[in-house]
C-alpha cells in the first residue's frame with residue numbers, strides 16, 4: 100500500500116514575512132523559529148517562500164498545502180515535527196510580478212534572505228554591488244528582476260510610491276556583516292534607478308545583521324523514502340538537520356515590528372559581530388577545510404572525515420591556530436565552543452557531503468579562512484594548518500582528485516580556476532598562479548602566502564591530502 104500524502108493540520112497563519120531563496124536551510128531553521136515565536140508571542144508572521152530559480156520545492160510542497168516535516172537527527176535516533184508556518188511558495192522566474200506584489204503588500208513587514216554568498220551580486224573586496232554582474236545588468240534594464248537585490252529594490256520603490264514604510268531586510272547568509280552588506284547592495288542598486296529612492300531606503304530602511312547556525316544537509320531521495328517507510332506518510336519535501344540551532348539577531352526593525360523572536364530562544368542584541376565572527380571562522384572555516392581535504396582523502400561526508408583520527412587531530416590543530424584570532428562573544432569560552440563543534444561534526448546521523456560544503460569556495464574562502472590567516476600572519480602566529488586548507492582548496496579546484504578522476508567543481512569561478520591551475524606544471528607554480536586570482540586573494544596576502552601555501556601544495560600533490568595532514572599532526 101502506498102503511504103498517504105502529508106496533510107496540513109491547521110490553516111496557514113496570515114503572512115507577515117517573505118523569504119527569498121527557499122532552500123532546505125531556511126525551512127529547517129528560520130521557519131520553525133518563526134513558528135515558535137508565533138506560538139509564544141502571537142502575531143501574523145506566516146512566511147511566503149520565494150524560490151528564485153527552480154520550481155521543485157513549490158511543486159513538492161503544493162500537494163501538502165505548504166506543510167512539511169522537520170527531522171532532527173541526533174547521534175542515537177531522530178525526532179519529527181510538522182512545520183505549518185509556510186503560507187505559500189512562489190517561483191520567481193515563472194511570475195516575477197507576483198513576487199514584487201507579495202513584497203509590496205502592506206502586510207509584509209520583514210523580508211528574510213538565504214540566497215548564498217553569490218546571490219548578493221557584490222564585489223567581495225569592496226562590499227559594493229557589482230554593476231557588471233549579468234543579473235544586475237538585466238535588472239537595470241528590465242522591470243521584471245532576476246536577482247535578489249533587483250526584487251528588493253523594485254518592491255521598495257512600489258512601497259514608497261504607495262506611501263508605505265519599507266520592509267525590514269534580514270540577511271540570513273553566512274557573510275561577514277551581512278546587514279551592512281545587504282544595505283549597501285540594495286542602496287547601490289536603488290541609486291542607479293532613482294537617487295531619491297536610495298535616500299529614502301538609507302533613512303527609513305532597517306537591515307539587521309544576523310548569525311544563523313544549524314547544520315542542514317541537502318535532502319536526498321533516499322531520505323524521503325526512508326521517512327515515508329518509517330512514518331507511513333509521504334512527505335515530498337522534508338528537511339533533515341542536527342538538533343543544535345542558534346540565531347543571533349540585531350534588534351533593529353522598521354517600527355520595531357517583528358515576531359517575538361526572544362520568546363523562541365533567539366538572542367536579540369545590538370552587536371552580532373562577535374557571534375558571526377566566531378561562527379564564520381571556527382565552524383564554517385573548519386567545515387571548508389574538512390570539505391576540501393576530506394573530499395581529496397576519499398571521504399563522502401563530514402562525519403566520516405571526523406571518524407579518521409588523523410583528520411580529527413588536524414581539526415584540533417586548526418582550531419588552535421584560529422582561536423587566538425577570534426574575539427570571544429561575551430560569556431563564551433572558545434575552547435568549549437570548539438569542543439561542541441567537534442561533537443556536532445562527528446554526529447553520525449548527519450550525512451553532510453564534503454562535496455556540498457566544497458561548493459562556491461571562491462565566495463567562501465575570504466571570510467572563512469583568509470581573514471584569519473591574514474591576521475595570524477601579521478601577528479606572527481602559527482598558520483600551517485590554515486595554509487594546508489588553502490592548498491587543499493587549490494588541489495580541489497584544479498579539477499581532478501587523487502585517483503585522477505574529474506571533480507564536479509561547483510563554483511562561479513570554476514572554469515577560470517581550473518584554467519589558471521592548468522597553466523602551470525608544478526604544484527608550487529599552480530599555487531602561485533591561483534594566489535593571483537584577485538577575486539579571492541588580495542595582493543598583500545598573496546605575497547605572504549606564496550611561500551607557505553606553495554610548500555603545502557607541494558606536500559599535498561606529492562603525498563595526498565591525508566598524507567600531508569599526517570605529516571602535520573605527527
Ligand code: CS2
Nearest residue numbers: 311312313314315383386456
Ligand atoms: C556549510 C554551512 O555548506 C557550507 O558551506 O559550512 O552551510 C554550515 O553547515 C552552516 O553554516 C551551519 O550553520
